[in-house]
Amino acid sequence: MKQHLVVALVLALAPAVAFAGAPAPKKEGIEGKAYVWNAQEGEKIEALHKKGDVKAGQEAYEICGACHLPSGAGRPDGTFPQLAGQHTTVVIKQMADIRAGLRDNPTMYPFAQTLTDAQELADVAAYIEKLCIPVDHGKYEGADAAMQIAKGKELYQKQCLECHGKNGEGNKEKFFPVIAGQHYKYLLRQMTEIRDGHRRNANPDMVKVIKPYTNDQLVAISAYQSSLTMPGSMCKAGPAKKK
Numbered sequence: 344m345k346q347h348l349v350v351a352l353v354l355a356l357a358p359a360v361a362f363a364g365a366p367a368p369k370k371e372g373i374e375g376k377a378y379v380w381n382a383q384e385g386e387k388i389e390a391l392h393k394k395g396d397v398k399a400g401q402e403a404y405e406i407c408g409a410c411h412l413p414s415g416a417g418r419p420d421g422t423f424p425q426l427a428g429q430h431t432t433v434v435i436k437q438m439a440d441i442r443a444g445l446r447d448n449p450t451m452y453p454f455a456q457t458l459t460d461a462q463e464l465a466d467v468a469a470y471i472e473k474l475c476i477p478v479d480h481g482k483y484e485g486a487d488a489a490m491q492i493a494k495g496k497e498l499y500q501k502q503c504l505e506c507h508g509k510n511g512e513g514n515k516e517k518f519f520p521v522i523a524g525q526h527y528k529y530l531l532r533q534m535t536e537i538r539d540g541h542r543r544n545a546n547p548d549m550v551k552v553i554k555p556y557t558n559d560q561l562v563a564i565s566a567y568q569s570s571l572t573m574p575g576s577m578c579k580a581g582p583a584k585k586k
């Protein structure tokens with residue numbers, strides 16, 4: 344019941360806050376320095392060194408669930424990404440970057456600001472990582488899906504697998520995100536933004552790799568990526584529940 348109230352409240356407030364609230368800062372690097380990918384400094388490094396408390400994280404996550412859903416599934420239309428099962432390191436890096444103005448996210452920025460400190464960042468990340476990855480998510484739905492997936496698999500295995508893993512499991516130590524179970528439309532949007540230089544905190548080695556890809560190739564890789572499943576982390580069929 345409380346959850347529903349929070350959801351209603353956030354959905355009612357979201358546009359107003361996004362327009363009326365202070366705009367997100369837009370920085371190239373922390374404290375005026377040139378951006379160094381994943382520089383180990385600031386709030387991020389503090390949060391990475393703290394032990395996350397899953398129970399406290401569940402409380403802090405309540406407001407996040409309004410958009411990302413209580414299960415962490417996000418939305419199949421790709422507006423809100425799946426968070427469930429994401430590595431703590433990735434959640435902490437992305438949140439700290441958004442809070443510091445290094446990754447643009449005007450919709451979420453006011454809510455990202457509600458986390459009070461590095462400890463709360465560690466807590467919410469610990470909670471998110473524990474959530475099982477929903478089996479039902481947004482996939483490529485064209486009639487040529489089999490062809491796209493086959494084409495995407497070939498490209499993925501050549502240049503993306505080394506970082507994002509055989510089953511889309513990413514790499515926790517290296518801050519490479521889990522992409523298994525992620526929504527097709529979100530994947531396509533992120534890849535396009537990374538290729539075109541709009542996701543400013545992106546890993547430069549990935550940017551180099553993805554630069555020459557055509558829109559058609561990005562469609563194929565997204566179709567393939569959204570078909571990946573990560574053994575052991577997926578939810579059982581039926582209503583979403585915790586691992």
Ligand code: HEC
Pocket residue numbers: 353357403404406407408409410411422423424425426433434437438447448450451454455457458467520532
């Ligand atoms: C008003 C809706 C909204 C709320 C509330 C919200 N988010 Fe988000 N979040 C988004 C959107 C939209 C994106 C994707 C933005 C994009 O396309 O770049 C996102 C992206 C993210 C990402 C990056 C995911 C990735 O794979 O890189 C993380 C992590 C995240 N949110 C965590 C949280 C947490 C934790 C909270 C609660 C403190 C929260 N969000 C609250 C809308 C929201």
Ligand code: HEC
Pocket residue numbers: 424436499502503504505506507517518519520521522530531533534544545546548549552553564
């Ligand atoms: C050198 C390692 C590396 C390679 C190679 C790489 N990536 Fe990435 N990728 C990353 C990292 C790190 C991120 C997180 C962005 C950041 O740096 O904050 C990411 C983010 C992403 C995202 C966004 C995920 C999210 O949750 O928002 C997608 C989609 C993606 N990569 C797809 C690809 C594809 C497709 C390829 C191959 C063409 C590829 N990546 C190659 C390291 C890599």
